Amino acid sequence: MKYPPDTGDGMEFPRFTFNPKEGIDNPALVISDDPETDPSPAPRLCHIKCKEGQSFGFRLRTEKGIRGHVVQQVDPWSPAELSGLREGDHVLEVNEDFVDNMEFSRVVTKIQVCGVQVFLLVLKKQEYEEALSQGLDLQALTSSYRGETCSRPRLCHITRDPGLGLGISISPIEGQKGGYVLSTVRDGPAERAGVRDGDRLVWINGAVVSTLTFSALNKMVKKCSAHVTILVIDSESEASYTRRKLPILPIMAGSHNLPHRPNTLHLVQDSDGYGFLLRQEKMPSGRVAHLLREVDVGSPAEQAGMQDGDLLLAVNGQPSESMEHEEIVRRVRKSGKSVSLTTIPVNGRQFYTQLGLSPLLFHEDHRSEAEGIKRTLLPCTDVQNEPTKDNHGSLPCPRLCVLEREESSFGFHLGCVQHKLGTFIGQVETKGSGHKAGLWEGDVVVEVNGQNVENFHFEDVVMLIKKSESLLKLLVVERSGYEKLKQSGLPIIPGVILHSNQSQ
Template identity: 60%
Template sequence: MQPDVPQKFTFNPKEGIDNPALMISDDPEPDLCPRLCLLKREEGQGFGFYLRKESGCRGHAVQQVAPWSAAERSGLRDGDRILEVNEDFVDNQEYSRVVMKVQASGLQLCLLVLSAAEYETAVCEGIDLMALTRAHRGEGCARPRLCHISREPGIGLGLSIIPIEGERGKYYLSPVREGPAERAGVQPGDHLLFINGVMVSKLTHSALMKMFKKSGEYVTILVIDSRSEESYMRRRLPILPAFASTHNLPHRPKTLHLTQGPQGYGFLLRQEKLTTGHIAHLLREVDPCSPAEAAGMEDGDLLLAVNGEQVENLEHEDIVSRIRQSGQQVTLTTISIQGRDYYTQLGLSPLMFYEECIPQRERFPTNTLPSNNLQCPRLCTLLREDTGFGFKLACSQDECRVYVGQVEAGRAGERAGLREGDVIVEVNGQNVEHVHFEEVVTLIKKGGTSLMLLVVDKDGFEKLRTSGVPITADVSLHSTQVPDSTQDNFV
């Protein structure tokens, strides 16, 4: 038998390739391939990127990924379009909802993204992006479930916890038919992942049983079916409570829609220290028959968000400023102290599973005022970005007046409610009506990363100055203001 000799193939343009196994064809277009980015940050740090919604364009764009940040380490890139946040499809959701989901995700954030070029291709070709994300996850993959179970007399939780033989720290569940656990969303054969915020893979069977017994009248567990668990393992993705659908969770946040009355909104916003040691912003002294009472506000509730934007970690003055900037309408998201304690025990933000619809910006603008209120002074709080505060000053030498000459779209100035032509009345609390342009610029630069401007549009400025009424923030509040040192403000 002769040894194998390498076969030679020749190509004749008239006859083609003499190897029938080979064909010449155009390279196929590469399939769209979403990327999974898992971001992990430290307490007190950000994820290291900006999210932008461009007017008139689809998608939520990633911008300014910071070097060495959690975003960069995860593979997130400038221009990426976000399809999912924590396994939740967001391409068709309002920008403010997506921002809140990111803010409420805790220390870990999972994003499914397409590059800018891939996203543009998908939109132009009419590709179903939701179907694309489902295909990436795999057929039959369901989200984990966060189930809140209340004990009942004679049956307890209605649940058996069975160790999986040969697999340390793994348990499957057997709920009693139509019992408390099954009604709370637990299905036969589910795998148990978390109990009251604690990962069960770190617990022995005896320690797990003790936790269930000491849980009191209720327990909150995270479960998943075995097939879906395999999908997460295949994608090398941890199964986090942030991915869960919820069943029977108590202490839901509330949304309050307030319309300002002649005496303001009728409540006091107070900064207080809770028994846990955490600083919180509480709603106090709700006036009888006020807009606040009519909206369902309760004394002692915690403020979570203003106009759909999370404010728990903001300074007291910044929150008051946001409420004032809303003009005659504002939307507040609140929760009871007991509810906040419940979510703290789970290690979750109460806004993570907040499903009630956040109002449209057109109905309740975040940083704009109704047209009939533009002539009132507005207090605008800006946080410096990498490119500055996002506006340019101009001056009228004849009248010694400094005003806003240009506002950059999507930047800090526009988000804070600045408008071209606004007259600058105060800079960080200092009146600048008769101050020269260069001195105003110096005051702004000295302010550091935060800037508070009291402004009013040109017509309003002229009317107020003619009437002799001092131009202050109180002109637009119609309510009493107490000294800043007490950290209390009526709004």
């Protein structure tokens, strides 16, 4: 090793030389083989934010007979490109909701209705194709990415009880500024609406609570006369969001007990048309809306359940609130002899406007249950007789879900509408017994262990379920399908049997 002459400031700068026979004379430098890279696919999250009226700057496409939804035409300098989204990426999740095996039109709608920001979990084209060739479970891959114990936040609508109030108390979390934890009254209004003891409060009536002092938050709750809508999340899931540096937003939530749900009407023309008028009218808020008027008696519109004055949200699944009147008329005419219209009462639209959300954000475009079972890849299905049609058209398929108790629960929570008979599935725990058995959030509970509970109070249904020691049988049907079956006058009997344990 050679050294340069003394510079006079007491510092020396060694120079390393190389001899082909002896190698590099730097003992600190060690040449080793490249470390082995992890061959498993690595999903990445793209958080796309745009301004009001601006597009995200990408297109999505699908090919017939080929699985997946592929990103194409990412505009230069667009919000999509700045988020890291690239052409050829395959979209696995939209706002924490797995969509790889979902219908293309539903995926597009999910992106369109989420406002000015969207979260896409994607895989590079090569990684996606390799994952499929290796037979990897993509849904398990996305679950592993965010953590096995991470559940989506819940948007819960609570109706005040005259005796119990809202059924919750709020406490600040020590050492966490702007953090609040909830305590619930057992079987009280909040618990029925999907809130669990120990949940973290994120958002209340459209306001983020982390910016509120405890006194300001208490004042806000006291001002809520009959109802309150809150966004909550359990502590483990909150830790997952924090680890991934993600905000907890309503667009990522599952909805519980929300009022004013949109309704999709399926109309078939007769010789006089559909039997309604579409009008553009100015609302009290100043915004212009498309309202359904002059519904003819006995017309296809009335038979489908259309109400005079309802507001139009979508045509054939395509959001229509921002469309011009002429464009909506053109789409309805182009649809031919039948059309699907998604509607909501005006007061329902006002409810979502106050929350700063689109009503379509939590609207499920209901398909037949058999199709849903294939889509969600449930572990075990025992398909029996197809549902009877008997001149009533295609009816939903009720499901008999057989749940095996895991640890201390069946993996779901009940919900109900305050002061009304009947119950529904308020929340389904990811990978719990209810999830494995095919329960869906919003399902109406028809029978518990063979006993009809349609006219039972919430507390009575809870007691029946608690009597089940290791096995629970629930006959359920999705919400809009339940109404259709009741209108048909046919008995609600199982069309599909689903087990939480494949060995059943």
